[in-house]
Amino acid sequence: MTHIWPIGGGKGGSGKSFLVGSLGVWLADQGKKTLMIDVDLGAANLHTIIGIPYPKKNISDFINKKVKTLEDTVIETSTANLFLISGASNSLDVANLLYAQKMKVLRAIKKLSYDFILLDIGAGTSFNIIDFFMISDFGIFVTTPEPTSIENIYRLIRAVYFRKVKKMLPQRDFKKLVETALIRYEDSSIDYLSALVLLMKKQYPKKGKALERSVQNMNVHLVLNQLRKKDNPRLGMLMCEIVNKYLGIKMEFSGNISYDDRVHDAVCEKDSFIYRYPYTQASLDIRNFCNNILSISNLKSNVRDDVLTEQQL
């Protein structure tokens, strides 16, 4: 059974590609057949992080039908069991995928057969990013202790939730819902998203229930990267508490990863940090995080079809 783990996080530079690379290498070393896919289409970095500067194939080849299947774009890496679908040398407008192309890629990813598929999702909250997040009930959000990063995480979570609501209704009905929410809850202190959800449950009780189920199945994990000595180590856990309490989404804290200057060195050398500096606190933290992810995967099954069956647009 294939475990699909989208890894993203709102803010650029928080360490997503770095963590995907580290997690990929670690899983491969554990004997798991691991595929990393760089879906940060306009700003692909994964190949650089793991030291393949000139990948011979990339995901655009599949999107532009140069090759028939997504599997044809997979390349080997210098680590056994570890494979990559690169985003390098993509056509320069690949970031603006058409809806149909995006669905094609999503469907193809789900047909792949590996022990683990790690998706390096880009920053921001555009649809292309959010929809790749929704491919699986699991997800990893990467944040740093800075308010800018934290801000983007909250925004991303809300955007994912919002997209789920939107996908439940035909465009016209959704627009009406939004208008009603704005009017009815304008003066109250609850936020726009909660108002929408409440209204939806009232007006479309069956879909409201389906939405609730879909949200309850979400199993996201937060990892706090680049934690410096002065930062509050409980920050990540408290963020999860807030999300659980006020958004009703199950966000679990997956660990802190200490800041280390040497990460910069490893990235510049295009070398794996946990190989190069295995005895640093950061490497220890990364290995803990990887262990965490592996044990969670061992507990639960991952495949779901909601993304594709809920298409209404």
Add this chain to the structure above:
Amino acid sequence: MKLFEEHHYYEILDISPGASPFEIRNAYKMALQMYGDSSPVSYSFFSKDERDKLLFMLEKAFLTLINKETRLEYDKKLVERGIIDEESLYCEDSKEPIPIIDLKRSKESTSVASIPKSLKSEAASNPVIREILAQDVLTGDDLKKMREALGVSLENISEYTKIRIGFLNSIEEDQFDDLPSQFHLRSFLKSYLDCFHTDSESIIDRYMKRIDG
């Protein structure tokens, strides 16, 4: 997700309805850390209005619950509305310490049961008992029958010999393993049998034959 206006004070502070004032104070402190203006945790999560309202509710919750009378009133309202159980409310009465020496213990229970000496002569003349004692090997059941023939209860023997009734039971049920050791078994048997037999040694031997054999 619930509107936070719908949360009751205990939910807002994230404590159980039975929380002590110490816990309430602590919870409020933690909440301020989490929802305060300068907190990085909740930065951008709430709008300015939401945050102000939240801080206001937190303060209200704290002030209501930290004061005994207002808390009582509030708790009553919650119980009436069926929101919380009465049992889970905070009970201020601290438990009394359990006295080490129980001076109030009644005198009756200290009497020691007595086994009449006549039992021994009765046992010697009782036909049932004589028949059982004629056997070469004796089982726990035999002992039980003899005891019952004399109309003595196991409780009586236990009180008199000060041997735990469980052990006596085990002896009568042939559950040898329940006894701490064979030495104990013999010793208990002797005390037990001395209550109504003069010749306990041979009875013991015949009982023990089954274990050694």
